[in-house]
Amino acid sequence: MILNKQSNETITRRTDEDGVIFMSIKNDEEQHTSFLEDDVTILAIESSCDETAAAVVKNGREVLSNVISSQIALHTVFGGVVPEIASRKHVEKINTCVRTALAEAKLKLSDIDAIAVTYGPGLVGALLVGVSEAKALSFATGKPLVGVHHIEGHICANYIEYKELEPPFMCLVASGGHSHLVLVKDYGEYEIIGQTRDDAAGEAFDKVARAIGLGYPGGPKIDAAAREGNPDAIIFPRAKTTEKSYDFSFSGLKSAVLNYLNQAEMKGEEVNKNDVAASFQKAVVDVLTEHSIEAAKEYGCNKIAIAGGVASNTSLRERLSSECKKAGIDFYCPSPVLCTDNAAMIGAAGYYEFKKGVRSGMELNAVPNLPLGNRERKYHGRSSN
Amino acid sequence: MKILALDTSGLVCTVAVTEDDRLLSEFSIQHKITHSELLLPMMEQIRDKISLDLDTVDAIAVCAGPGSFTGLRIGLATAKGLCLALEKPLIAVPTLDALAYNFYGSDCIICPMMDARRSQVYTGIYSFVPEKENDGQKEFTYKMKTVMEQAALSVEEIAEKLNSIGKKVILLGDGVPVYRDKLEKLLTVDYTCAPSHMNRQRAAALAELALIYLKKGKTVDTDSFSPEYLRASQAEREAAEKKKKNTASIDKDSVLIRDLKAEDITDAAQLEKASLNKEAWTEAQLLEASTRDDTVYLVAEKAGRIVGLCGVRNISGEGEVTNVSVAADCRNAGIAGRMLEILLLRAEKIGCRDFTLEVRAQNSPAIALYERLGFKSEGLRKGFYTEPADDAIIYWKRKTKDD
Numbered sequence: 001m002i003l004n005k006q007s008n009e010t011i012t013r014r015t016d017e018d019g020v021i022f023m024s025i026k027n028d029e030e031q032h033t034s035f036l037e038d039d040v041t042i043l044a045i046e047s048s049c050d051e052t053a054a055a056v057v058k059n060g061r062e063v064l065s066n067v068i069s070s071q072i073a074l075h076t077v078f079g080g081v082v083p084e085i086a087s088r089k090h091v092e093k094i095n096t097c098v099r100t101a102l103a104e105a106k107l108k109l110s111d112i113d114a115i116a117v118t119y120g121p122g123l124v125g126a127l128l129v130g131v132s133e134a135k136a137l138s139f140a141t142g143k144p145l146v147g148v149h150h151i152e153g154h155i156c157a158n159y160i161e162y163k164e165l166e167p168p169f170m171c172l173v174a175s176g177g178h179s180h181l182v183l184v185k186d187y188g189e190y191e192i193i194g195q196t197r198d199d200a201a202g203e204a205f206d207k208v209a210r211a212i213g214l215g216y217p218g219g220p221k222i223d224a225a226a227r228e229g230n231p232d233a234i235i236f237p238r239a240k241t242t243e244k245s246y247d248f249s250f251s252g253l254k255s256a257v258l259n260y261l262n263q264a265e266m267k268g269e270e271v272n273k274n275d276v277a278a279s280f281q282k283a284v285v286d287v288l289t290e291h292s293i294e295a296a297k298e299y300g301c302n303k304i305a306i307a308g309g310v311a312s313n314t315s316l317r318e319r320l321s322s323e324c325k326k327a328g329i330d331f332y333c334p335s336p337v338l339c340t341d342n343a344a345m346i347g348a349a350g351y352y353e354f355k356k357g358v359r360s361g362m363e364l365n366a367v368p369n370l371p372l373g374n375r376e377r378k379y380h381g382r383s384s385n
Numbered sequence: 386m387k388i389l390a391l392d393t394s395g396l397v398c399t400v401a402v403t404e405d406d407r408l409l410s411e412f413s414i415q416h417k418i419t420h421s422e423l424l425l426p427m428m429e430q431i432r433d434k435i436s437l438d439l440d441t442v443d444a445i446a447v448c449a450g451p452g453s454f455t456g457l458r459i460g461l462a463t464a465k466g467l468c469l470a471l472e473k474p475l476i477a478v479p480t481l482d483a484l485a486y487n488f489y490g491s492d493c494i495i496c497p498m499m500d501a502r503r504s505q506v507y508t509g510i511y512s513f514v515p516e517k518e519n520d521g522q523k524e525f526t527y528k529m530k531t532v533m534e535q536a537a538l539s540v541e542e543i544a545e546k547l548n549s550i551g552k553k554v555i556l557l558g559d560g561v562p563v564y565r566d567k568l569e570k571l572l573t574v575d576y577t578c579a580p581s582h583m584n585r586q587r588a589a590a591l592a593e594l595a596l597i598y599l600k601k602g603k604t605v606d607t608d609s610f611s612p613e614y615l616r617a618s619q620a621e622r623e624a625a626e627k628k629k630k631n632t633a634s635i636d637k638d639s640v641l642i643r644d645l646k647a648e649d650i651t652d653a654a655q656l657e658k659a660s661l662n663k664e665a666w667t668e669a670q671l672l673e674a675s676t677r678d679d680t681v682y683l684v685a686e687k688a689g690r691i692v693g694l695c696g697v698r699n700i701s702g703e704g705e706v707t708n709v710s711v712a713a714d715c716r717n718a719g720i721a722g723r724m725l726e727i728l729l730l731r732a733e734k735i736g737c738r739d740f741t742l743e744v745r746a747q748n749s750p751a752i753a754l755y756e757r758l759g760f761k762s763e764g765l766r767k768g769f770y771t772e773p774a775d776d777a778i779i780y781w782k783r784k785t786k787d788d
Contacts (some may be wrong), residue, residue: 015669071527073672077648084454084618088611091458092619095465095608109470125455128421135425140439272536317443362425 044347048122057347064105080289088123116350120370127366155309156348175308176202190373194246199327229274231282305332390592401588446595450612481509481535496558509535543754544571568653645682704737
């Protein structure tokens, strides 16, 4: 049992025979109050990448249970997530996750008001496991089904951490597959202000980590190495796409790091990995921070939130926090466990979709490149209401 | 008994509900492969048209594999969800068995084959044998006999097997149109290709077999059940081939002692299992132990293979040597000695002063090694080991003032 003192989470961990780590996250502060007539309790399922997860969330903000089955150890060998292996594990773990989530919330399926599930973006084979399970649960119980966008889930993790947070706010979403600057206009209303033109931030972390021999997953490895290094040792270029654009580009930066390493090798110079990690990380953090602050100012937001796996990067959290302070902007960052892929965030997003009347039909399919916000009706399938 | 059966393992999305010897409904679509969009709406249709109360279903049946990897998972995840919500048992029928069952009662050899790509088919060989409950009766039933269990084979291999049986064959499944020309050349026995109403997966046939399974109590665990893919993922196959290549080029006799890594866990656990049987550590135990900061775990690698494993855990200055094992074919080559020497040095760096371990009293080669390394017997645990029963000798290697 590991107690995360900062946010009062108790994480119970167990490693299964096959190397999959099963985690149950409990928030010690959360008081499980009685249920009122208007309460909406959602069972949420997430399986878009290499984490199988289920959670029960009340009224979008109160997490009654949060269960994650993480396969990271299985993919480390391959230096990245192998979709087929991920999908195989999902189908083995999904029922256990759902069952545990219900049991820990001390609820039965019949107590649930709706079932929310991530249907994109993500790995199609992985998504399909969660979507199929959720549809079957919905079909068998008659409970409404709500398809949720994975990134909107990440954004909504902030609602769980900060009960008082309400839109509008600017949200920086950075993860292995995504780098977006999103204006959250209202619950369930998103406008993309900027996005990556090439690699996602997390992808750049993974590639650079591999190049300097730190291994997978790159984010935490670089974060740790950077703490031992000098962030000003090497000046890597900060890619500005064009004036007045909040888009990101990380492939140039990644190439610059690779060039640096190649040149050092050709000259026979020893590379200080920690310095490379720290300097690279600073370049990424600089761009992410600058764009977030500038966008918040331009759109008149006095709140900035972060979301996604890269949001657990300590340097990014520190920089954004101090820059926000300077600019008089409130800064919101969910605890690291809410930044990783989890189902509680899907339950939060699902709640606001549910309140808006969104219902997915039984033909709901996985959509691997589902766009954020302004989704076409067809993606939700026929409404059952 | 009522069975809800579904199959999305191949080109057909098919659902059926049977009640004893009555097929209440069957719905199959072989159009585009959009099983995820079709399956649940098809079930909704059936439920509505036959006013099915899902709670009255006795079991959910699904194809256990092989088949399209994604297709199998759509079917299984759906079946698992239904089982969880309805609290019903899950029956998993091998895909090829269910396909063959389309030909209940045939005198021919039945050979279903599904296209498995990479010049292979998922296939099996079946026949039907008549059986009477008692000799006086005229009525008999056919029992399906598995002549060859389902497997992934090349068309040449399956043709050769069919030729060696030498009987008339009925071919069916989506592999038939793909390899028809090849089969015509390869087969020496007479064969026929099944017509459209019987040549693909049918949930009704699956339900029929599932009923037999259910009566025998042959259900699977709804939570942990995983399909029979008959094939590793591409990444795993490539990794295995790469490993093979790498090992071929290095010196066969050199043994490398290095830290245990996550990717060694499976091999290390197998090594433990092979040499220690019941006392062996599981993958989970090894993974947990090797990722702690108060342990040192080393492996011996020879020609890309893990042939030795040892580990120590620091318990307030006392290093408990928890594992020592060497592959049977690599013993008496000094591997254990080399591993332990390095292990003890490394353990000192994480604060171990003294070392202790237990050894089977009968294991004289190990005892000789420990004594050579400076371990001294300090006690005996009577009957500590089982299978075979043995005493444990407790050894200590204590740091003396001179050290």
